[in-house]
Amino acid sequence: MSEKVYNALFLCTGNSARSILAESILQREGKGRFNALSAGSNPAGRVHPYALDLLETMGHPVAGLRSKNWDEFAGQGAPALDFVFTVCDNAAGETCPVWPGQPMTAHWGIADPAAATGSEAEKRAAFTEAYRMMFNRISLFLALPLESIDRMSLQNRLREIGAEKIEA
Template identity: 35%
Template sequence: MNNKPLVLFLCTGNSCRSQMAEGFLRSLAGDRFDVLSAGTSPASSVHPLAVEVMAERGVDISDQQPQDSADYLGRISVRHLIIVCAGANETCPRIFPGMLNRHFWPFDDPASFEGAPEAVLERFRTVRDEIETRITDWLEDEA
């Protein structure tokens, strides 16, 4: 990490939504922000469909790994804590050391969607697009 403001995306499993958000922000504004993501109960790996739909946008998240939010709590100064799911919003401490801004951007969990493979893939694309739009809008406000 260097002197750029740190953005931490927080989710429950850190396998889909927060990973996609991390990838988008790093791709769109990695020159302006340091970017991390974590989970309150991290999965063992990033969901393969999250990797696939991000690749469709030209963003490679295949090397990202789920991280435990406890690994960061009290160890890093977070300028923007962005919580992307209701579960993490309920379990995350209200005060994160060094945090200046706490945002709650709830997105549906595409990994919980059940249906035909094509329908599940489409759900991942929908959530990906919602995350991209929200980050793009936020970056305009942060300019």
């Protein structure tokens, strides 16, 4: 019997950095158990070049990553979603579409590295920090016994992961 493949959607406003990092991390770390997706309420239309550089440096494939509107995942023919995570505070406060599949939802807010100011090194450091935080949250998520945990316990644990202070 084959294992269920879960569909997880990561949302932020611009879909150029945080949600893209999360999509790529879960796609690789989920080892075929997850179909990771990302989108934005007001997509930037491009993936931030620092996000792409960092993902490549960390050994993630970047082919096919693109900034897209969340409407792609709310319409007819969209995949049934198992999980929807907002990764920015703006997207968490917006009225989201109705997602197919009655997904579990949680807010895993992370500061926007694309908004970082300062030198190039400081801006790239913001991307590295966002990656680290997202990687740690996704690692906690992947350790959950998804096949055996009840829905309410899972929902609570997803929210706890978003609230956890991720240490270096």
